[in-house]
Amino acid sequence: MAKNTAFEILYREYYVRVFGLCRRLLNSSDLAQDATQEVFMRVYKSFGKYDAEQPFWQWIATFANNHCIDLLRQRSRADALFGDETIEMEDIAAVDVPVVNDLIALQDAEAMNEAISTLPDKYRVPVVLAYFNQLSYDEVATQLDISRNHVGVLLLRAKQSLRTALTAVDGGSL
């Protein structure tokens, strides 16, 4: 019983965060809702194995990451969800300060989130893990089962796409 009550409290407390994370990873509210239930289901089953040393959010986020990435992998129906590192490396052009500053200059968090949600899975997932979930590159690499450098390339690519998307929106609105 004690377990149930404690779990109920944690469920209420963390539901929104887990949902938010799943939604960012899966890019769909419907899928995120199902995924959140499944994540809590798994958390519930493994509740006894929780190590109090670890921050609870970190522990629960691992479940969410694992589950969502599994779902994405199933969806992509291919092992190479995150593409090939060397192909991704091609055509990375050097950029100037003003271009990098474009993103910040916009100062529009909503547009930024909108742009993130339009990123393909292979860029969005590392961005969510690294900047939203604040995992280190190594942790992201383990989670996605790719190399650390590959993570770096994907994040770099993601940021480039975001700049392009946001400046295009910005330019259009002017």
Add this chain to the structure above:
Amino acid sequence: MSHLTPLQMSMYADNALPADEAHTVVAHLDTCETCRILLSAYQSETQYLAGAMHNDDPDLAELVIPEFSRPASLRGFAMVNLATGLVIWAAQFLWKTIFGELIVNAADWLTSIYLPDIYAVASSTALYFIEEGTAMFDAYLGFIVVSLLMITALSIVLARYRARTTAGLFVLVATLGAVTMPAPVSALEIRRDKNNVTIAASETINDTLIVAAETISIEGTVTGDVIAAGATIDVSGSVGGNLFTFAETVNVRGEVGGLALGAASSYNLNAATVGGDLWAAGESLRVDSDSRVSRNATLAGQKTVIEGSVSSDVTAFSESVEVSGNIGQDLEAFAGRVRLLGDAHVIGDLRFRSADEDRLFRSDNARVDGEVEFMGTPEEFREQNPYATVQFYLWQIARLIAAFLVGVVLFWLVPGLRSLTIGAGIDGLKSAGIGFLTIVSVPIMAVLVAITLIGLPFSFIAVVGLLTGVYLAKIIVAGVIGRMLFAEGTRPVLSLLVGISIVIVAVNLPFIGGIVSFLLTIIGLGLLVQYLFGLISNRGAVA
């Protein structure tokens, strides 16, 4: 010198460069103004990105948190199964004990202990239970339906959060099941009366008939089984199925399609035909000269008389056995006295166990085509040591090879089984418990489902499935044991062979072998059930 690459910039801004590369970057930054400015832009960008993502989404605040549906999964399923199993088992136990074992066993005693009133007691007990039992039977069948619905409902709840298609499928199956399942009571006809019940010659009952009365007379036709209890039962019509009778006097004059089982003070076949086996216990048992039993006859009584013919073996436990008819195969008698009278003809062997060889009397015309063997009383009978025979070892080797081949194919076809482990402590107990539950509840469910005729194929499938599971169970445990001895994943085939060898030796240990075998079977079965169940719920999750 060349400037930093965008990747170096980006990774450095995220503090993600390996130490040596970071040193190079720092050294370059010291000397390069351009890169320093660019890097600081990257750093701001990263910070801004992270900040924007953490900006609380306004619609998250309005998010309605759904009720958490506790995983019903295995535990819920097991609990429902357990409850169903227990209740049905209790009902079944009462039923079987009272009707089957208790009465037949009580009658069995009569060969040694003479209790004239036991039939009266038996038939009044049977009467009582038939009267109470009809209500019980109704409740019982209702219960099956309800429990099936419960399991279905549970499955739906379980599937609901997994996948909508699975849930839809369950609803469809449940609906189909509800529509196609006949109202269970229609398969039974129950008649009760204090004094007498007569099924007239013109009457035909197309169901199973349960009848209880002081005097029962079945002159008509019953196409199903007949279960009858009373003081006097007279069957002169025809019974298509099995005939179960409990009474002081039973006279069968008609035709019985299936098995005839009865306990009575006096049980008589008068010009009767029994299509199946005859099992009768009573003070006086008689198969008259115009009667015929198409299969085996097992008779326990004070006095047993066979004037008619029995197509197969006759086994008689009786103070006195008199045969003047034909016995198609062997006659085995545990009797005080065996008499072959008139034209008695035993086509097979005659074996009799008695205190003395001269207790066998043969008339001049009586014939025994096979051998006549006197076996003495069972006390002189010494059980042979099974470990001392060659056959035993040959048989064990055959078993090992068969299990090994099945195991190789099984683990090859279902690779998931290779990763099963018997958890320590509670998990192991859980597996054993689930296995035990399965082994107990599946046959019971199968018997009950078979009552509704439409359920017959299901119960057949269930029993075949269970038998397969029981066979595979020990192989699965053998696989686990093998893997425990060898390092994980190395030499899978050899580890299986070693595991199976250990299991076969263990189940043949004297005294404890039986228990070991049982434990291994239920643990393996539990693992298999858990595995299959996990497979089903995972499939739900993927869809």
